[in-house]
Amino acid sequence: MEKVYTPNAPAAIGPYSQAVCTGGMVYTSGQIPIVPATGELCTGDIKEQTKQVMENLKAILEASGSGMDYIIKTTCLLADIADFAAFNEVYAAYICHQPARSCFAVKDLPKGAALEVEVIALSKN
DSSP: OEEEOOTTSOOOSSSSOSEEEETTEEEEOOBOSEETTTTEEOOSOHHHHHHHHHHHHHHHHHHTTOOGGGEEEEEEEESOGGGHHHHHHHHHHHOOSOOEEEEEEOSOOGGGOSEEEEEEEEOOO
16 A cells, blocks of 8 residues: 655645555545645635645645546535535536546535545556
8 A cells, every 4th residue: 555645735634644545546535625835725615615626636646646537436525515516517627527426415524614525546557
């Protein structure tokens, strides 16, 4: 098992890795809309926060030797299900090949984030 770290995505805020690679697969930790350069939560609307999450995931996948086109499953958590349509609009711009997905409304997310997304992807290697 190989741990993944890139400075182009937020550092873990707990005892976990940005992602791990094993058996030709990449498993990311859930990403919230933290701006890597500042370590602060993106303060924009749901579309801006979704874009930040997707950029974080893209950086982690690239650092692991994978990419957005290799995603096979996503798990998406929304603090407000009313954001579902706006979230989907940005999500679909980043992940257009329609992998399997689960999407849930949850009560709270770390740091008061509006969303969190984790992915499972194939490794290019």
